Amino acid sequence: MTFAVRPRRRKGTVALGVLTAAIAATGTLITAPSPAVATTTSDVRLAQTDLNGLAYSAGAVDGNAGARTKAATESFQSDRCLGVDGLIGPQTLGGLRSVVKQVQVKSGATADGTYGSGTTGAVKRYQRAHHLSADGIAGPGTMKSMGITRVVPACHTSSALRTKIVRIAKSQIGVTESRGKCVPGKPYNVCAGWCAAFATWVWRDAGVRIPYMTYVPSVYDWAVAHGKWVGASRLSTAQPGDLIIFGHAGYRYHIGVVDHASGHSVRVISGNTSDPGGSGRIGVYDKTYPLSSSVFYGLVRP
Structure with a gap:
């Protein structure tokens, strides 16, 4: 799980328990860019x-x-x-x-x-x-x-591509990390918080032209720059294959692939995630969350 606070050394994850200390140490909090808006x-x-x-x-x-x-x-x-x-x-x-x-x-x-x-x-x-x-x-x-x-x-994805994205993401369910947050033998192995690495690898493997990224705010920045970002007010439009970012503007900490959305809930396949079965393992799992701006910051369209 990767947080919106950028540490001094770019090693990926900042643990939730030391988030406050990291902010104090770096003085840096990633926030959304301010687009030009109408002034009159x-x-x-x-x-x-x-x-x-x-x-x-x-x-x-x-x-x-x-x-x-x-x-x-x-x-x-x-x-x-x-x-x-x-x-x-x-x-x-x-x-x-x-x-x-x-x-x-x-x-x-x-x-x-x-x-x-x-x-x-x-x-x-x-x-x-x-x-x-x-x-x-x-x-x-x-x-x-x-x-x-x-x-x-041009920017509206075919159902075939969305199906392919979900299929690739599901093929990894059950993969678990070893010591040091490593996922040996996997292309998304970064030995650090690897949710962004997993999500962008899934898209790349499905044929989506996106850079391989290991930092959640970087995915957001890319989405905004390429016209792929959908804000929290339109979470209800979530579709299979979208990437969905957890958190808010100053704290974008996790990302996954939308499996499907129904009503007020969404199933998300994500890496660097705790086992919903309670085993304590961290890996790739398909979990259900409230489809709410209190949980998610927004969507990235393929």
Whole structure:
């Protein structure tokens, strides 16, 4: 199990019992990077207007980036292969304007990137002409009719790959570590906290292009940089084959592979994990946890 505190020597695990001492010794706590975000309420209003017009349900256009707007933004970001953080930064705002302009061109509205009343009227006329429900909102059906890509396929993983990831992870269940946290003969043997080594090896073995990493926060940093991160507010979207990170922004301490999620629980296959049978052994096990932000920080999409 690897913690979010980086020790002086990069040897991997910091034991939970000495976490406080490690913070005091290093003075370093890894936190999430701060993405660029919209600085004006007018930017937020524009985003809310466009999100609503594209059927992402951002709620009232009030310039307040609250929970509903954040969830809508995350859905749009996920569909467009952007970094999923729920924040309305320049990239997200530009992506919204770009999609709205495509809708405007197809419907005959002025292509200014703002989903105003003129665009709503033009989309209604388009919908009536094409025998669609004339609500003026460019949802999935309307965009499909217009020939506009709503969900960019490049970052949405096939079910076959997800099945392969889970199968590889399950093939290691029951592997246990020896003294010194070593896993002799295994490609994820680092003789230190090896949950990140196990998780990234599983993905690499399944054909996912990800570096081999031994430090949980490094996996998070990679996911953010490559648009693969899904925050805690969207844990309910967990799918088999995702990586799931335990903890919170300042304390990302463990990682595993999602076996499956159902309702408010998730089964996770992870290395450097205690035997749920109570034997005291540490190894690869498939365990059930509450699918909650009190347990998990977020997901990494393959």
